[in-house]
Amino acid sequence: MRLRIVRVTAWMLVVLACSAAGRALADDGVRTEDLALSDENVLGHLPALHVDAITTRITGYNQFGTGYQSKSGPILGPGSERLTVFEPQAEIIASQGDRITHRIWVPVDIISSASANSIPKVPDVVSGASRHNGAGTIEWATTYKSDPVTVLSMSTGVHLESPFRSWNGGLGASRAFADQNTVLAFNVVGIFDWFDRFEVNGRRDGRTERSSTLGSVSFTQVLGPDTVVNVNYGLTVQEGELGNTWNAVPLTSGVRGSELLPDERVRHAVVGRLSQFLPWNGALRLYERFYADDWGVVANSAEAQVLQRLSPELYIGALYRFHVQNAPAFFTTLASPNATLRTADSDLAPLDSHTIGAKIVGDVPVTGIARVLHYEVEYDRYFRTNDLRIDIVTCALGFHF
């Protein structure tokens, strides 16, 4: 009942915001004159669709470590979490007239060696799909500038992978105040997942599903010519099967059991961001996130990025992120067979994690069809206290037209 009230309230906020923006446009006589001075009226007919930017990014992850949920190891664990992921992405941003912008974005994951070889020659999700898997998503977001300070947005997308299908749809709105020194924005997203259920021995056991409803409110404020801050509060309500169904839990009886999780979860997160321009043509970006949910997980993440411009076309940066979280009460690495809730997932364990990274970013003016060539190369190292290490390399290349 409580979840339903939260959802209904979130959707009502969206409807109210949309109608408020519409009323503002309808009631304000000045807007009619603004429309008379639109780009189309002044400059003549605009092309129906203009591609503003095309960007591609390729990221590689090379992961090492162990976790008690993995079956790739001794029965009482921990098992291997060895994993490699190759993740290409492509994004096209196009404008349709002077008010509408479309963003079409396609990320793909190609995964290999995920907990492989745990049950040789059995065609289950652990030894088969998880050994070599592909996943793809296509997302389409459209924004509509209803007046110079109000933007409405709508998005939808589908995600496909071997035992898993997902659909999402969202609505959002933002409005600027005080000569655009202040921006208030919010959005609501619904996500529906359908996927195969597996028993702990890898046998398929029909289909299952879950739904997630996300709402967020964001406030951005210019504090001075060199400083801007952003605060965001987000709420996520999830219902249904909240695990992947094939995670194992070592049992005191000496065998592996299935992971048993609650069928709902309410998550809260407050995020603060600050960007400060530095006098030597650099920038300092700070990020702080506090998280809590009704499973009893409380977490804190902090990140700092220092960036330095070397020329008008080139800057470099370094980052450090620290994350600490506790575990839900039902986390264990050795559970009773009679436990009604249990997980041994290393991602839900009490842990500290660290990320260090460095990057080079360039925007080079070019002649011809495109105006600017954008490129970026970054290396990150992620490591945490419960035996997980990842090397990450990412490269981006894009054109702005």
Next chain:
Amino acid sequence: MNTSVFEPRALARVVFRAGLLALAIGAGGCATVSQNRRAHLADPMMGVTDEPLDAYRRQKLYDTREGAAGGDGAAAGGGCGCQ
């Protein structure tokens, strides 16, 4: 089940941090910076959020490896990396 999120200490911590952020914003909220003085803010280095494709891959990295993901307006989990 541990419901520490609703315990007074955890709640107080959230309120305290939110208050600090609100204070920081409120302290400068009255100042209006004209658009011709925002050149530094327009520098790509100064974005409060990452470029979207970079933000996606970073968020996915953390969402699929830390149980305290989501809640900040982005999808949590999905596919092999649930929760």
